[in-house]
Amino acid sequence: MMHAKGIFRPSVRCGALLAAGAFMCAAPTVLAAQPLREIRAQEAEEAALQREAAFTEQLCGVSFDVSINWRSFSHWPDGSAVARACDRGLSEIETRCRKGDTPRVTRFVCTGDGSGANYSGGSVTYGASPR
Numbered sequence: 001m002m003h004a005k006g007i008f009r010p011s012v013r014c015g016a017l018l019a020a021g022a023f024m025c026a027a028p029t030v031l032a033a034q035p036l037r038e039i040r041a042q043e044a045e046e047a048a049l050q051r052e053a054a055f056t057e058q059l060c061g062v063s064f065d066v067s068i069n070w071r072s073f074s075h076w077p078d079g080s081a082v083a084r085a086c087d088r089g090l091s092e093i094e095t096r097c098r099k100g101d102t103p104r105v106t107r108f109v110c111t112g113d114g115s116g117a118n119y120s121g122g123s124v125t126y127g128a129s130p131r
Helices: 013-033 036-060 082-098
Strands: 065-068 109-111 116-120 123-127
Touching: 036 065, 036 082, 082 109, 082 116, 082 123
Parallel strands: 065 109, 109 123
Antiparallel strands: 116 123
8 A cells, every 4th residue: 555645745855946936936026126217227328329339230231239238337427328438339340340341240248347349259348438
């Protein structure tokens, strides 16, 4: 005869999975805690950078993805225009195109670490500064 007593007893592994699942369900509410004003400001900066990138793409005859690494801008002073600072990296690409040296760009990522342009394969990471 089979002993059914252990079938419904929760194991430690099951408890850990339940705890992890509860955390994953709670995580979106923590992320949603970002103020709406900040979300809208970031969206406006991203849209402005997209417009600038569209000009670069047209000038150079290339197409690439554009993004902003927002975590790297956490130390920036309030009111500093992120898109304007990131556009300096796009200007570097445009300068090369005007000289006839069109770089192979598939992705442009702007960070706020002030490190300047870094080309790796088809990716350009531009470390902007709030000057």
